[in-house]
Amino acid sequence: MSQALETSYAPPLPGKPSIARNRSLNGAKLWRKLKPFLYLLPALLLLGIWMYRPLLNTFYLAFHKWGMVPGTSPEFVGFDNFTRLMENKSFLSSIGNTLFYTAGLLPFSILIPLLLATVTHQMEGRMKNVYRALFFVPMILAPVSVSAIWRWLFHPSNGLVNDVLLRLGAISQPIAYFSDPSFAKWLILFITGWKMVGFSTIMFSAALTGINREYYEAAAIDGAGSMKQFFRLTVPLMSPMILFMLTMSILFSSQWTFAYIDILTTGGPYGTSTNVYYEMYKYAFSNLNAGFSAAAALLFFIVFGVISLTLNQLSRRYSFYDN
């Protein structure tokens, strides 16, 4: 917290009788102590019920077996779920896929947007805003709509992509993209990336406008070419934003793919496009194995926590603020 709060309560009004002041002070003191909590109550209560309680419950379930059917109760099984998870090949390969999505999304969330932001930044006037507005459109569309469109475009026998590729002679047979192990996950990656590019571009554009022009002019005077300017000036000055987007991307990219996996491939073909989140969902609602899902969630939560703490530290260390 940047600013200290100098007053923890309002100064007492002048002119009140002393006894009354004492009593009202005591009552008032208690009231003032409680006030902040009162304002916080709705938020904390709701979070408690819908975030923290279930989290603890999930941790509890991780050590039990339960089919989620009312009338049955969870059965304690110790570390059984965890050992089965570790042996489960599809879970292990889903971890690999999660890493794939995380790393794979980086070009879409960092590199390409950075390029686009820089290029549009140097433009004058209206074109800049027009481009930015257009890039942003995929971002506001809902996942289901996006999936429907892409499914249609990549349909094996009726889709535009195969049609064009066949006509150009690039392929001789139509490809069933979502059923093909070599294509399914790349396509999911591409679709997620397609949607996210606009978001990052806008963020980077905003960060760029925050950089003081004088630095560039000084650098130009010093004879630095545009490449040098980019790497020595732009990137470090944008480092807070870059690290922020990097953190968000690493932490959330697999989550962003969830809807597309569910609609387009359900993790297939034979588990080549699934990721940890999707497996968790499948264990719970498809196999009705709550304990298994909870164990995966617990494991993941720990790993996730470690990663984000590390990223946080990194962020603090490497952010270069302009002061």
Place this chain on the structure above:
Amino acid sequence: MTKAKKGISALLALTTAVGLSACGSAAGSSGEAEQGKLDPANPTKITFYSYSLAAPTMKAGMEHLIQEFNDTIGKEKGVVVEAVADPTYQQYKADISAGKPVDIVQHTFSTLDASRLNLGFKAYEDVFPKDQLEEHLKGIEPNALELGKIDGKMYGLAFTFSTPIVFMNGKLFRDAGLDPTTPPKTWADIKEASLKIKAATGKDGFGLAPNNGWTTEGLILSNGGEVLADDRKSVKFAEPAAVEAIEMWQDMYKNGAHAVGAEAELAEQFMAGNMGMYITSTALYSGIRKASEAGGWDVYGTGLPQFGDKPSIPVNSGSMLAVRPDSPTKNAAVWEFIKFVTGDRGYTIITSEIGYLPLRTALADDPNGLKDFIDKHPLYRTNLEQLQRIHPVAIWPGEYASEITTLFSDAISKSVISDSNVAETLQKAADEINKMIQ
């Protein structure tokens, strides 16, 4: 209240709630089932979860079936059936989890045992009057009846039923110089025909979805292989006969002008007139018929191909009716519905309007039943003929049925689509499954 305290008390509350709800459920019934009294003035509501209601080609027929019941027997006896569409076969599970009344489910075969154990489905002998049950079952194809039995008791009554059919696009056949009225009989014939069609018309000659979930078993069985051992304690699809069957399919996929894609995409391709042969359930027949009329081609059909001289062994697809009424009145209400939809009238509607098989095979020759319909659509005779040779689809044991289904399906997909060694892939999956069901 500190967060820790809050958390612990909430946790305790939840655990108590769960524990109490466990105490609340009654134990199952035993012995002869009690049948409540039905009252037309006070109709009993029962819920029917059906996946056919979510499939465009089957929806109208199923709705008609339910509506007719509600308007005739339902009105007369005091039963109202509320239908719930279940497109992903998950809704009934989710609703049971949520404590909602789920009385009848159009249930697929492979996960019946899991449902029996985990979701409270009941045996017919336990909830319906014995003599009425026996009387009603007469006339239904005995092979079909066996399919819903577990440990000697009937947990599912065959409802919508079909065997795999090789649908053929008559136009593409003739364009390739083949005669659709003398269809291919063996897998070797199929491959030959497929390649000819591709060469002559440029369209894929054959399609069978690798993740089809049932015909695969027919493929294995037709070659003399087995999927699940009879004692249900081990899987046998990694043995040589089965491996050979899948290897044949893998070869077909790579060298036999086999179309690519998931089930839905293959169906679309065939219906668009761009595939020579397509193996799928007769349930799609009405949809295919309409598509062929719109597209200007004609459709033929033949039974599951055989390996060499060995007669093919088709498995059934479709569903059965699994029940879990929770009161004597519901027992009676559900029984009325079951009797109607699996009676003569029910099967007549199911066959003529949706496309499944009439399990009361006598209907095929009954002029008041389906004789005219079947005469117009000789495809059904093929179907009925195959019915005599069917083998049940594997009902995976116990609680891991969903996971086993996935493992098996994934292994088959991988074997067929990729270049992997079929024997190895199947063995790996078999080992994993065996570990689960030991």
Place this chain on the structure above:
Amino acid sequence: MKKKFSGLAIAQHTVLAAMCLIALFPIYWMVNSSFKNESEIFTSSLIPLKPIFSNYTYAFEQMPIIRMMFNSFGVASLLTLSQLATGLLAAYALVRWRFRGQGFIFALLSLTWLIPFQAVMIPNYVLVNQLGFNESLIGIVLPFAVSTFAILSLYQSFNSFPRVLIEAACIDGQSDFGILTRLILPNIKSTVASLGIILFINGWNEYLWPMLITKKMENAPLQIGLRMFVNSDTNMWGSMMAATAVSCLPILLIYLVLRRQIVDSFVRFGIK
């Protein structure tokens, strides 16, 4: 000063135009396909030669689109309102007073970022069913009624509000709630509006939870209903594209009208 038509500029514009094409072409293709009749739908024509409208009527027949759109609006609006309300109160508390446990609460709020929804979905699902809120808008909204993003963002903007004004109002005898509603709020209207827009878009796009909770089309938000339509084994691609186009329409209209504000909102909340 760069010349306007230098080679670099042309290259830049080409790249940008290409990116724009990639961004927008799918949407164009969707609209294009939605007007094609059955024989044209499988061709690659860029404009339908014989446009029809029946795809749209079919889609409207098969799905209760208006009802579902209403659901989506309801969910998005309720979510926005509740997230803003709880966020305002909570952020106010954190800024206005200093009290014991403040750091702890901050940590708690930041921690919720780490919790993926899949980790809490099972107990929430059980609870919502027990409360009987499944298939209802309330059930969809409740687990997301609080957004820590909103709280933290509002905290940032409250922090930049001049303290002296707050103290002056205090001395003047204003109640705390009054300070919030009559002093601070009117002055950060645009920030709240921007935040509201972001929250609304997020609410509109919610996927996993509404899918778990609603199974009947009439109760589902537009996206979930669309999904049921998309996954049924149908060959009615024209209608499917029509349905998708309809589902995109509301948000695209809002975007057209509020484009400036929406983009600014995202920008503002990215820069901390």
